[in-house]
Amino acid sequence: MTESSSHLDFERPIVTLEKRIEEMEIQAETDGLDLSRELHNLEEKVEKLRKEIYSDLSRWQRVQISRHPQRPYALDYIGRMLTDFTELHGDRHYGDDKSIVGGPARLEGEPIMVVGIQNGRSVEERQMRNFGMPHPEGYRKALRLMQMAAKFNRPILTLVDTSGAFPGIEAEERGQAEAIARNLFEMSHLPVPIVVAI
The missing domain is CATH 1.10.287 (Helix Hairpins)
Known part of the structure; x- marks a missing residue:
């Protein structure tokens, strides 16, 4: 380029x-x-x-x-593919990780739950979104949304675009590895379909 x-x-x-x-x-x-x-x-x-x-x-x-800087991110796909999207925030334990976006929406009229990893276009937005690298609270937010989808019998669409979990000490202090492991374990037991787009 x-x-x-x-x-x-x-x-x-x-x-x-x-x-x-x-x-x-x-x-x-x-x-x-x-x-x-x-x-x-x-x-x-x-x-x-x-x-x-x-x-x-x-x-x-x-x-x-x-790696193109103008490629679409999760909110771009959500805005173009889905209707009635309502973003939900927070993990109900620590805070809201802005690198994870998600909530209920409709895909061709069918109710679903969408969870995506969001990056930013400007330096300020990238910093706010932690460069698309989730903290433990982001993984817990994603799990909360997926459990909500199971409760309401909604299929889950996940949009993955990340270089990986945030590797900082503070993320490890807040349980990064456990949060990722719990997500994988819980996802394998959810009674609803999960579609992952990478």
Whole structure:
């Protein structure tokens, strides 16, 4: 990825064509020209190029996409896929870990419980979300939501996007390992379906 843009190096041909389309749209509007045919051809070319590039990515290019700063995070997916989402907060023991978001929602009209790991786009938001690394209270919040889903017989959708649990001393003092282990144990006994998207 270059320093000056948020586009990856292998996306450069697509970006070049998209800039050309943008320039032509401005020119058409400014000069009152009908460039719809040319614009349509360029847009088709962009789609074809996009399919070609993304259908044959190297392993490293896939890693670059997974780390892209503009990739969607949990709240982006929730906002686009789900309706009637109500975010619930806190673990009922210590506090609210903002790196874990979740609550009841509807997927195509069906009630579900969603739990996701949220990162941030700005430095301030990343710090608030602890860079997407949950503390023990985040795991306890997730468990509370999953147990609530079991109580109300709702399937669970989890959206995982993390570099791992927060490795700080304070997290270990508050029971990080136990919180993770309890989640795994409890999840294996929940009577509702769990779908995990990574």
